[in-house]
Amino acid sequence: MKGNQQLIELLEKYQAGTISEEEKAILESWYNQEAAAKTAAIDDSEVQESLQRIKSRLPLPKQVRIWPRLAAAAVLVLLAGASLLYFTHQGHEVKPPLTKAAAIQPGGNHAVLQLASGQQVALNSQQTGIVIKGKQVLYSDGHEVTAADMGNHLQYMQLITPKGGQYQITLPDGSRVWLNSASKLTYPDRFEGDNRQVQLEGEAYFEVSKDSHPFIVKSGGQEVRVLGTAFNIMAYTDEDEIQTALVSGAVRVNETLLKPGFEAHYSRDGIQVIPSNLEVVTAWKNGLFYFKDASLQTVMNQLQRWYDIEVIYQSARKGDEFNGQIPRDKPLTKVLEILTLSGINFKMSGRQLIVY
Template identity: 35%
Template sequence: MEDFGGYFKQGELIVKYLKGELNDREKEELDQWIAQSAHNQTLFEKLTEEDNLTLQLERFTPSGKEEAWERIVAETGRKSTEKTTYIGIRWMRYAAAALVLVVSGLLVYRFTHKPAVVSPVVQRHSDFVPGTNKAVLTLADASQINLDDAVNGEIAKQADMVITKTADGQLVYNASKSPVSSAQDLTAKPIYNTITTPRGGKFRVILPDGSKVWLNAASSLKYPTKFHRSGRNVELSGEAYFEIARCVDGKKAVPFRVQSAGQIVEVLGTHFNINSYSDEAIVKTTLLEGSVKVVNTQAGTEPDTNPESGSLALVLKPGQQSQLAPGSRPKLNVIAQADLEEAVAWKNGQFQFRDTDLQTIMRQISRWYDVEVDFQGKIPEAKYRGKISRDVPLSQIFQILQSSGVNFKIDGRKITVKS
């Protein structure tokens, strides 16, 4: 697999050039890269053009600059020092946004190996900003809390649970008692909460048992504020990444079950991703650590002797992915060597495509940038490979797609893809 670190290295050199901080060795390295090809020369000129860079940076929201900085920390391993002044931190985070834009420009060549041509229409109007930490929490009494507007700290109580919102976009349930029902309160009616992210939103939640869940855009998770000792059961719509805490009642492990479109995933303690959007053709469950059992709840109770119809249930090992196909006879099959990086790219702040068709790409764009997408004419059959930050304005994605012959018409928040 290609090492994308080189793109960040070149991006860092260009940002240092813009800040006037290149040392002699770095200047020589950058000059050598520029001299390698006419494409590099053209790209360098475009990325360092002051008016263009200023316009692109203005499209970042303040939170977008913050998330861009955190993404660079993750990609490069760098950390700010304690001696950094407030002004220095503010500039470095601004520079991080610039670095994201520069790297996205470099990645145009990862897709097409030719200069991107941006139409004036797209350049003028496609300033759709990426998604941010946004969600709505629905409590047991049906009252709702808008989490992106709520102040940090304690926001609600549910029975003996204190619900807290943290500054880094996380919802935390703190139990004053055991998060698993005891024998005395098994007859009590469960209290359910639901966290829902809109299109253009994401959020994290730490459940009462300590399990961590990352919700992608246009997703929801329903869960009790106290789990039953016979099983910790939640319901998912959309996409989420789970890190399940091991929970024991006495000497018995309490299973964790995720019900999503047409399936139930049962685990004890593990890391996995479920993609169950209603507009995707296949429900995908990808296992990173531990072991999970995936049960096809749409299949009949009698075993099917036809090997092409898939399984009623599968036990996944790390690195595997189950795929549940729809139809009158839903099929549950396993991919022995799944692309783990692609499956969780969204959680790590990336779009990652591996021979991905345009319709799939546009569905991801629609959810993350909160836009409506329509196709006009024949849909291009091209497949795309590459990786780009989810922190960039939508125009950066358009540059990549346009360079391969895809055109767009923009009307408000509706995007028409024209062949």
């Protein structure tokens, strides 16, 4: 496998003393991941031991298996430029890559602006976001989005991202919102009265400007109330719960006060507050899929929204947990190759991804 071979080359360079600082950082990132359970630091003897262990277990081309890590997990290392992609899972037999998925490209800056009149404006995919300035709607670089007459009365607009889309918006009060794929943000062209209120379907990251007027985000049966802070809300209708993670400041989720580093899970059973891994929660905003003990369904839900595909399960798989990072700018086939190496079987039919 290419990933295994590149890893071995790095280990050999380390052993020979010819490794560069950049290559050493990549290698140490991998090794720290493997050694985490042992709480061990890198040293020469352990790297040499790892090199011999990997070499001895490197399989023949037609009988490739992910090399084992400790008693249960496996680590797959792929190098893409200077970036390290790792994925851990149970060791399984590797299946051939899915060439039929090669034509399916990752999502990008795709969105529609729906005016109060119902008129829809397809936004420029070469731009990253829009800015609301009174009755003007501008792109982030200052160019006008639409010359439509919006009148003088208060109007509500919607920023809508399809599957495979993302976009940013700066609201009238200066608050910034990053909208993930398959999402919708409803907002006014100006904030009036005692509150600044918007409505969210899907997922968004908010950086709310400080103001004496509370900023309210409504999603499903949940209401998040803040003055000025940064937080992420995932409120997809196909998920079992609404998840709100607080990065900084303070928010109130319904009647529950949330502190930074925690997230609230809202469902029909009430609200549960748990510690949050903010790197995982906000990874999508930073161009990554980041899975931490994620179920297969969690992984597939993210893929089908970003690549605009439909996932069909022909067999139920329970107990699978995935850990790893994959850049969101990779074609679908690259992502599936990684998952295939973890023992997941796929086949493509059009834009349907079948798990079996």
